[in-house]
Amino acid sequence: MKQIFVDIDKCTGCLTCTLACAAEHSSSKDIVGAMLEKVQPRISVEAVNGKAVPLMCRHCEEPTCVDACMTGAMQKDKETGIVSNENNDQSCIGCWMCIMACPYGAIQPNEEEGIAIKCDKCNGREVPACVESCHTGALLYVDGKTFTQEKLTKTAKALTEAS
Amino acid sequence: MSDCKTCPSVDNCYSAHETVNQMQERLDDMGVDTVFTRYEKQQPQCGFGMQGVCCQLCSHGPCRITPKASKGICGASADTIVARNLVRLTTHGVAAYSHHLEELAKTIKATANGKTPYKIQDEGKLREIAKVAGLDLNKTANELAEQLADVILSDLRKDSGEPLAMLELFAPETRKKVWRELGVIPGGVHSEIRDALTKTMSNINTDPIDLLLTSLRLSIATGYTGLVATVTLQDILLGTPEVTESEADLGIIDPDTVNIVAHGHVPLVATAVLGAIESDEMIKYAKEAGANGIKVYGSMCTGQELMQRKGTTASNYSGQLGNWLSQEHHIATGAIDLVMMDMNCSIPGMKSVADKFHTKLVSVDRILRMEGVKDNVDYDPEKVEEQAKELVKMAVDTYKKRDKGKVQIPGHKSAAVAGFSVESILGALGGSLDPLLDEIKKGNIKGIAAVVGCTNNRNGHDDKGLTIMKEFIKNDVLVIAAGCMSSGAEIEGLMLPSAADQAGDGLKAVCNALGVPPVLNFGSCVDIGRIGAAVTAIAGALGVDPSQLPVVASAPEYLEQKAIADGIFAVSFGLLTHLGPVPPVTGSPLVTKVLTEDIEGLTGGKVLVEEDPVKAVEKMLAHIEKKRQGLGI
Amino acid sequence: MQYVIIGNSAAGTQAAETIRKYDSAGNIVIISDEPHAAYSRCLLPDYLAGERSEKTILFKSANFYGRNNVATMFGKKAVDIDSENQKVYLGDGHTVSYDKLLIATGSSAFVPPIKGIDESGIFNLRNLDDAVGIKEAAKKARRVVVVGGGFVGLEAAYSLYSLGLEVTVVERLSQIVPGQFDVKAAAILRNDMQAEGIRIITGDGIKEIAGPSLWNRLFNKTGKGVLLDSGERLKCELVVVATGTRANVGLTDKTGIKVNRGIEINEYMETNVPNIYAAGDVAETVDVVSGELGLSPIWPNAIVQGRMAGLNMVGQTRKYSKMIGMQNSVEFRNVPAIAIGxxxxxxxxxxxxxxxxxxxxxxxxxxxxxxxxxxxxxxxxxxxxxxxxxxxxxxxxxxxxxxxxxxxxxxxxxxx
Missing domain, CATH: 3.30.390 (Enolase-like; domain 1)
Known part of the structure; x- marks a missing residue:
C-alpha cells in the first residue's frame, strides 16, 4: 500500500503542497478558486526554528482518531487503508474528540462548518495532490518497501520517539 | 530568544529589552498581534524566496529554481534570477535614499531664501565643503548653501554617463581607481535607477556578473549621495553633532505631558515640531488640555538624528524610545498621543495597536500613506512652521482623549552619550586623529567595528546585535554604531562611559582616559555615511586604502532594501561586511561565491554571513588581525 | 464457542467486531436492556436539539450485526450471572450460556435523594428513551430547570435552549463542569453560555421539587417549583436531572466478581472470575497519569477496552496499555475546550x-x-x-x- 512519506531535509517551506491540497478539495479544483472558497488545507507545514516540517495524517494502522470518534464518522477503510471522516455512513459533528486523540496534530477543526478535516489521500487520486505539487521531492508517494531503508528507519525513529 | 533568564518575561521573551517584553505581554493579553507574533504565524517561510530563486516578473511566472526545474520558463538560471532580484532590492534602497536627500536639498534651498524656520547651523562645514566643491567662497552662507544644494540635486539628476561630483570630491583616490577599473563609477542617481530598473525587466539584462556590477554601481551611488551627501547637508542645516547626553527606553515617557513620537528617518518636520512646542501658544494650548507640557520623543532614525543634535538644534528632545521592532510597543504604553511618521519604516501593524488606544498616527511625508490613517500633513519646507503647530495641536487634541487608566509605562530607562562624528571626535582628541591612531598602533584598540543597520526578529530583537557589540569591546575593538543598532545599545547602557567595564583592558584604559563609551553613537542609519567619512579620514591620515585598515562592518540584524545598498557599499568600499540574516542569494552558487569570496580580490571587501554572533566576531577579529599584520602593527 | 456480551454500546460492539475478526465460526450474542441498535449516547443532546435523528445517532452501520453475524437480544435485561455454570439470567426468566462473557453494561444516571425528584416531568438524559421523553415534554414546556452543571447537564441545557425554552442550570458546586475543568476554564465556558441567554446558578443545591398544585393539575397544568437551598424558587414545566452516573454493577452481586466503584479488571480485561471480562464505563482500569485504579467513563477508552477484551476473549492475548482516564472535549456554544489528565x-x-x-x-x-x-x-x-x-x-x-x-x-x- 502506498503511503505519503516526507523527506524532511528536502522541504523548503514553500507551502505549495498546502495550496495544492486546498485546490484538490475545492469545487473549482484550482488554487485561486480554492482561496475564494476558503478551503482549508489538510496538510500543514510546521516550523521548528525556521525549519519547515510537513505534517499530514499517516493513516495509522490502529488510528486513535477512529477510536475516539463517537459518531462513527471516522473510519479506516479496510481496502484502501485511508482514514477519513467523510463519505462514510455516519457524519462528523465537530466534537473535536479526534483532535484530542491524534498524537500528530494532523486533524484540524474547520470552525466554519463545525467539522474536523484531515487528509483523505485525495480519496483515490492516483498520486495525492500534495505529492504531485512538491517541487523539491520532499513529499513522496511510494510503497513502504521502496522507500529507502535509511529513510524508513529515520521516520520510524521519529514516530516511536514521540507518538 | 536570549538566554538571559533574568527578567520576568522569560516565558514570553521576544526582545533583548525587558520593557519591550513587558509591552508584548500587554499586547498579547489584549489579543493584538505584533511583529513578533506575526513572525511566528509566518513560519515556515518559503525557501525559494529565502534563497532568492523566485522570479515574479512576467506572467509566465512565478518561476522558481527547483531540483526538477533548473531554469525559469524564459531560461533564466538561478544565478540570473538571484542577481536580478538583488539589483532590484538595491535599486529600491538607492531610490529611498535619494528621496530623503532631495527633500533635504529642497529644504536647504528654501532656507537659503529665508522661506523656512530653519537656519544654516554649521557655516564652517558649509564653507569647508564648498571649498572642496570649488564654489566661490566670497558668497554669503545662504548663497553657498543654495549652490551646494544645486550641486547635489544635479548629482541626483544628471545622466548616467556623467560621474557623480560627490564621489569625485570625497572618495579616496585608491578607491576611485578600483571602481574605475571595475567600471562601476556611477553617474546621476536617478539615471542609475532608471537603467537598473530597465536592465532588470524580464529578458533585458540576464548576465549575472553584469547585474552584480550594477548592484555595486548603485551601492556606490548610495554611498556618496544617500549617505555622505545627506549627512553633510543635514549637518549644515541642523548642526554637526556635538557630544551630548540623552536617555533611552520606554521609561522616559512622561505620563503627564502631551507626548509626540518622531518616527522615521528624515528629521526635518521633527526639528520644526521641537521648535513649535516651545511657543507660548502651544504650551498654553497644552496646559488648557490639562497636560504638564509637550514632549517629543524619538523612534528609529529620526530619533537618532535628534539625539545626535541634542547639543545643537534638538536641545529639547526628550530621548529615544526604541527602534524598528519596538514601534508597536511604544504605542502600547497608552501614553503616546501622536506618532508623526516620516518616510520609511512605519509598519502597518502600528495602526492595529494605535486603534486599541487613543493614539493618532499622522504621515508627514507625501510618499507615506498607511491604511486607516486619515491624517496626512505632507512636509512642505515653506509651510513647515504652520505644519508643526498643526501637528502639536493634533497631539494636544488627541491627548484629551487619552484614557489615563490605560497608561502603563515600564520603569526602565538608560542614559546614553551621543553626538559622535568626525568633527566631535577630532575636537575631543585636540584636533588630530593621532591619539586614536596611536592607540590602534599600540594595540590598545585592536581595530574598529561599525555595527550598524536595522533590527530583525529573525534572530531575536537586538539580541545578536548586542552580543556582537559586547564581544567586540571585550576584545578591544572600538565599536561605532548607527541606525537601529544604536537604539539597542543606548537602551542597554552600552553607550555610557561606564560600559568600559565590559571592555578588554586596552580599550577600557582608552575609554577611561578619554571618558568615552566603548560603543560610540554615530546616529542614524544615514550616519553610516559619517562612519564612511571617519574611515576615509583614518585611511587618509595613515596614507593607506580603507581596505587595508583593521576595520570591519557588521549589520547583524539587517532588514530592508536601504540596508542592502549600504551593505554592498561597505563591500565596495573594501570592508569585510558581516550580515546576520542570510541575504536572499544562496540559491545562486555564482552570486554567493562572488559576494563571499571572489569580490575580495576586486574591492578588498567581501560579505561574511554568520548567524552565530560569537562565531561572527571571531571571524571578524581574525580579519582585523590580518589587516594589522598587513600594516605591520 | 459462545461469546456473550452484555451491553450494546461502545465497548460491547467493539468487542463483538474484534472477536468476529479472529473467530469466524463462534457464536456472538449481544444482550441489551435497550430495544435499539447501538447508538451514541454522546449524541443524545444533538438528538434532543433536533439536529440528529434516531437514525443519525447510530454509530455503527445498519448492517453491523448481520455483517458480523452477531445475534442480538435487545430489550432484555441481564439480571444475574451464574459463574459456576457459565450462564446469564435474563429478566424474562430466560438464560443464556456462555464460554466467554463480557460485561459492558456501562453506567446509569445517578439520581440524588431530593424530595419530589421522582415525580412526573422529571427526566434524566442517559439513554434514548430519556431523550425521547424530554423531547416530548419540551413541546409543552416553556421553562426548564437543569439540575447539575456537568457536561450532560450543560449540553442538555444548550439543546433545550436551542428548542426555544427558557433554561436555568443549577450546580451545587461553585463552578460548572467541576469534574472536567478547573475554575478558570469553567468561568470562560460559563460566560459563553450566559452570553447566549442561559441562566446558570452555581453554589446552590436543590432542596425540593414541588409538583403542580391540585388546582393546577385540574386545569392540566404541569408547572413545577424548584426550591433551592438559598430559598430561591424557580418555576418551570420540565426538570432534567444530570447529576452524574454510577457504574451498572448490579448483576454481579452474586458472582463474587470484585467490584469497587466499578468492576476491577486486570490488564487482560479479565475480572477475578474465570471467563468473565469487563470493559467500558463499568470497568476499573489503571490511569496512566495517577497510576491508580479507577473508572474512566469516556468514549475512546471504552472503544479500546472493548477491542482489548475482544482480543483476549478470542485468545489473541494482548495487554491493555494504560490510558488517560480523563480526556474531555466540549463546545457548548462557540468556545471549544479540551481537558486531558x-x-x-x-x-x-x-x-x-x-x-x-x-x-x-x-x-x-x-x-x-x-x-x-x-x-x-x-x-x-x-x-x-x-x-x-x-x-x-x-x-x-x-x-x-x-x-x-x-x-x-x-x-x-x-x-x-
Missing amino acids: LTRTPDDCEEMVIHRPHLNYYRKLILKDDILKGMIFVGDIRRAGVYAALIKKKVPVTKFKQQLLKESFGYSSIIS
Missing part, C-alpha cells in the same frame, strides 16, 4: 499558564519534573492530541518546554 495543579507540580478570559482563551499545562501531567485548552484546541501523547508516553519536555505554550507547538517541535 490532571486539571487541578497538585502542590508538587508546576503550572504553565496563559489566561486571557476576555479573549475566551486559556491554556494551562501541569508538569511534574518536566513530565506533562495534564492540560486544559480553551478557545483554541488545535493539536491537543500532541499534548495527550506527551502525557500518555511521559515524554520529558525539557528540550522544548519554552515552546509548549506557543500556538506553533506541534508534533514537529518534538521530533526535531
